Amino acid sequence: MGAVGTFRFDLCTLPPEAEALRGEVREFLRETLGDMPPVKRARSWGGFDREFTRTVAARGWIGMTWPRRYGGHERSALERYVVLEEMLAAGAPVGAHWIADRQSGPLLLRFGTEAQRERFLPAIARGELALAIGMSEPDSGSDLASIRTRAERVDGGYRVNGTKVWTSNVHRADYMIALFRTRVVPEKKHEGLSQFLVDPKSPGITIRPIIELSGAHHFNEVVFQDAFVPEDMRVGEEGAGWKQVGAELAFERSGPERYLSCLALLVELIRAAPADPGERMAVAIGRLVAHLATLRQMSLSVAGMLQRGENPNLEAALVKDLGTNFEQEIPEIVHGLLGCEPTARGSDLQQVLGYLVQHAPSFSLRGGTREILRGIIARGLGLR
Amino acid sequence: MTSFPGYALPSELAQLRDQVRRLIREEILPVEQRIDPDAAEIPEEDYRRLSAKTKAAGLWCLGAPAEWGGGGLDTFSMSVLLEEMSQHRMGLYNPGCGVFGRNVPPVIWGGARAQIEKYAVPALREGHHTFFAITEPSGGSDPAGAIQARGVKRGDHWVLNGTKTFISHADEAEWGVVFVRTDAAKGRAGISCFIIDKGTPGFTARRIRTIRTVSVPCEVALEDCRVPAENLLGAEGRGLDLCLDLLTRLRFPYSACNLGVAVAAHRMAIAHAKQRATFGVPLSQRQAIQWMLADAEVELRAARWLIWEGAWKADRGEDARVEASIAKLYSSEVLARVVDAAVQIHGGYGVSKEFPLERWYREARVRRIGEGPSEVHRMVIARSLFR
Ligand SMILES: Cc1cc2nc3c(=O)[nH]c(=O)nc-3n(C[C@H](O)[C@H](O)[C@H](O)COP(=O)(O)OP(=O)(O)OC[C@H]3O[C@@H](n4cnc5c(N)ncnc54)[C@H](O)[C@@H]3O)c2cc1C
Numbered sequence: 229m230g231a232v233g234t235f236r237f238d239l240c241t242l243p244p245e246a247e248a249l250r251g252e253v254r255e256f257l258r259e260t261l262g263d264m265p266p267v268k269r270a271r272s273w274g275g276f277d278r279e280f281t282r283t284v285a286a287r288g289w290i291g292m293t294w295p296r297r298y299g300g301h302e303r304s305a306l307e308r309y310v311v312l313e314e315m316l317a318a319g320a321p322v323g324a325h326w327i328a329d330r331q332s333g334p335l336l337l338r339f340g341t342e343a344q345r346e347r348f349l350p351a352i353a354r355g356e357l358a359l360a361i362g363m364s365e366p367d368s369g370s371d372l373a374s375i376r377t378r379a380e381r382v383d384g385g386y387r388v389n390g391t392k393v394w395t396s397n398v399h400r401a402d403y404m405i406a407l408f409r410t411r412v413v414p415e416k417k418h419e420g421l422s423q424f425l426v427d428p429k430s431p432g433i434t435i436r437p438i439i440e441l442s443g444a445h446h447f448n449e450v451v452f453q454d455a456f457v458p459e460d461m462r463v464g465e466e467g468a469g470w471k472q473v474g475a476e477l478a479f480e481r482s483g484p485e486r487y488l489s490c491l492a493l494l495v496e497l498i499r500a501a502p503a504d505p506g507e508r509m510a511v512a513i514g515r516l517v518a519h520l521a522t523l524r525q526m527s528l529s530v531a532g533m534l535q536r537g538e539n540p541n542l543e544a545a546l547v548k549d550l551g552t553n554f555e556q557e558i559p560e561i562v563h564g565l566l567g568c569e570p571t572a573r574g575s576d577l578q579q580v581l582g583y584l585v586q587h588a589p590s591f592s593l594r595g596g597t598r599e600i601l602r603g604i605i606a607r608g609l610g611l612r
Numbered sequence: 613m614t615s616f617p618g619y620a621l622p623s624e625l626a627q628l629r630d631q632v633r634r635l636i637r638e639e640i641l642p643v644e645q646r647i648d649p650d651a652a653e654i655p656e657e658d659y660r661r662l663s664a665k666t667k668a669a670g671l672w673c674l675g676a677p678a679e680w681g682g683g684g685l686d687t688f689s690m691s692v693l694l695e696e697m698s699q700h701r702m703g704l705y706n707p708g709c710g711v712f713g714r715n716v717p718p719v720i721w722g723g724a725r726a727q728i729e730k731y732a733v734p735a736l737r738e739g740h741h742t743f744f745a746i747t748e749p750s751g752g753s754d755p756a757g758a759i760q761a762r763g764v765k766r767g768d769h770w771v772l773n774g775t776k777t778f779i780s781h782a783d784e785a786e787w788g789v790v791f792v793r794t795d796a797a798k799g800r801a802g803i804s805c806f807i808i809d810k811g812t813p814g815f816t817a818r819r820i821r822t823i824r825t826v827s828v829p830c831e832v833a834l835e836d837c838r839v840p841a842e843n844l845l846g847a848e849g850r851g852l853d854l855c856l857d858l859l860t861r862l863r864f865p866y867s868a869c870n871l872g873v874a875v876a877a878h879r880m881a882i883a884h885a886k887q888r889a890t891f892g893v894p895l896s897q898r899q900a901i902q903w904m905l906a907d908a909e910v911e912l913r914a915a916r917w918l919i920w921e922g923a924w925k926a927d928r929g930e931d932a933r934v935e936a937s938i939a940k941l942y943s944s945e946v947l948a949r950v951v952d953a954a955v956q957i958h959g960g961y962g963v964s965k966e967f968p969l970e971r972w973y974r975e976a977r978v979r980r981i982g983e984g985p986s987e988v989h990r991m992v993i994a995r996s997l998f999r
Binding site: 364371374393394438439440441443447563564582585586589590592593597598599602 | 650822823889890891892898900901952955956959960962963964965966970973974977980981987
């Protein structure tokens with residue numbers, strides 16, 4: 229029998245310099261966001277505001293852990309954690325830099341060429357470059373290695389044909405990091421994949437909006453018809469895409485955004501609760517807050533692993549699964565307590581509820597579905 | 613010993629059901645494919661074309677009383693048929709897109725002959741929209757206590773004042789009914805029901821945007837709205853008694869719509885699971901997916917029997933209030949769970965407008981609130997346990 233796997237969730241306390249930063253971030257958010265309405269705060273990292281992103285960059289809060297020579301600030305992962313959790317807790321519109329700061333930047337730092345790092349990282353850290361992720365395809369999501377979009381070598385670069393889908397915000401992004409098949413290796417789908425920096429406005433690329441459940445446009449379908457991508461826009465070695473994507477997804481799953489998406493609703497619930505909330509509401513709120521505190525501790529522990537240079541893949545999957553369950557539960561519980569119809573008008577609480585009810589189903593799909601995460605956890609336990 | 617003959621639908625009913633099913637698949641689904649996924653209605657010319665067809669086929673207004681031009685089918689039969697009529701994108705709130713006829717507020721059947729002839733008969737014949745206004749901003753769960761809108765008699769007419777909320781079709785209806793308090797001292801015996809014609813001065817309806825972008829309900833304002841005395845439905849102060857029995861009965865076909873949409877979502881999820889493969893294996897062979905679908909199957913069948921049993925009881929003239937609450941509560945919650953699983957199984961497609969699932973998801977949320985929220989139905993059921 230193989231060894232039974234275990235998960236490590238070491239207690240992680242934030243160092244004084246990180247806690248010191250918290251006050252600064254709060255002050256900044258109070259000033260910049262002013263009286264932004266709760267329903268806008270509920271968008272969490274879905275809010276996209278380039279102006280805001282530039283202001284955050286000016287404070288040195290994008291690319292915080294990256295080396296100074298690439299425009300970074302050489303702060304610790306735990307200091308970065310504090311900035312992220314404060315931004316999310318306030319519902320700041322961080323969408324224009326979230327992806328680049330979370331995963332594209334670290335990816336370039338690790339696998340990009342020197343020229344790519346020099347060109348892209350400082351621009352990201354200045355808040356000038358928004359990135360999108362082009363992984364999923366119409367026939368490949370969970371089973372990402374089965375993607376079919378082809379990048380064939382031509383003079384000076386690659387010719388790309390195929391389709392990406394669910395590509396969030398690519399219609400507003402400056403670049404996307406896309407995964408293409410550069411070589412078809414029969415029976416070995418994980419081989420022959422490569423990552424590229426793609427300018428979505430280049431010829432041969434058509435972006436079609438996909439309207440989502442809430443009626444908003446944030447997803448897209450991206451069709452490549454003989455689009456050209458220059459050789460020097462390949463990230464990492466040809467054929468190394470799978471390994472790189474694995475590392476990228478670990479960044480994608482490990483952050484506090486995986487349990488804070490419905491915080492605005494919890495806050496509104498507490499605000500709307502009467503002074504004597506009654507047993508049912510008191511128990512519900514107490515339980516939610518206890519879960520929140522536990523999830524935060526677990527998430528912090530993952531941040532501690534990142535800080536020590538360890539691989540938190542399994543722990544991140546666990547926190548994301550628990551976190552999205554928690555997020556999806558909040559609108560249900562709030563509705564059960566108040567019985568109000570979620571509307572686009574009405575009280576702040578109703579509006580936030582209306583917004584989040586419509587976003588909740590995505591939580592257990594985006595960034596790795598619930599079932600896929602559980603498969604990863606099972607593997608971590610030595611079950612498969 | 614006699615043996616139990618088993619359950620079987622009468623063959624005429626089974627045939628009707630098949631006719632309805634075919635019409636939905638062959639006529640309604642293609643029309644919905646080419647219109648806005650959030651549309652509340654199909655285009656007028658399609659409505660006319662298809663209702664001419666259903667009229668010719670004897671499928672028009674099957675549930676309305678036969679003496680007033682309807683098909684006279686009982687609650688049970690209508691529940692069986694609505695499970696089919698609702699199986700399309702806008703089917704939850706607009707079963708069959710209205711091409712099988714549109715309902716009139718059931719209270720009208722408690723009115724005088726002249727009222728029925730003037731209002732109900734043409735509305736049924738023409739498929740007019742009508743509205744039913746009972747809920748107020750102060751709460752809809754307990755109408756007897758919550759109704760604050762007032763009606764005061766002045767000579768040969770009544771003057772109505774107040775606000776109603778979440779009233780579907782109030783802005784486009786030919787007429788509707790509204791419940792107001794005509795005697796403040798009498799509690800539930802002080803509530804009366806009036807018919808209001810389209811365009812009555814002092815009556816305004818404004819759309820409210822909820823998460824079901826469809827059947828956008830309205831807020832209705834009554835401001836010194838003058839209604840002729842002959843528009844009082846039933847006796848003064850007896851408004852609630854007029855409709856309680858009918859409203860109870862209507863919960864079964866309403867629940868059947870929940871069931872129908874859940875059945876449709878479940879069928880889509882099964883088809884998708886068979887056709888979509890990940891890691892070289894169809895989703896249908898993954899236990900995680902199989903269990904979601906197995907649970908859904910069990911719940912759907914249970915919901916169907918709860919609806920059928922209650923409807924049957926109501927048709928025999930027995931008190932089916934608790935059964936109506938059970939059917940409504942369970943079917944709306946099953947709908948939510950089944951649609952949620954179907955969304956999850958569809959991955960990204962589940963939350964995009966390309967498929968009807970996203971609309972069903974939003975509307976299913978509201979189904980647990982409208983027609984008495986789950987919590988109120990639980991109260992009704994619990995009360996019956998401790999009587
Ligand atoms: C809000 C949102 C934003 C997104 N943004 C982006 C983006 O910017 N860029 C991008 O590339 N992608 C993006 N995606 C796509 C997302 O990564 C995929 O939706 C996800 O990976 C699932 O893939 P799929 O939709 O193809 O579903 P599928 O992989 O087809 O899965 C369908 C269902 O089957 C289940 N399943 C699959 N395999 C198994 C198995 N082995 N065992 C048990 N169950 C299984 C899944 O859990 C799911 O329930 C986004 C998705 C959402 C919802």
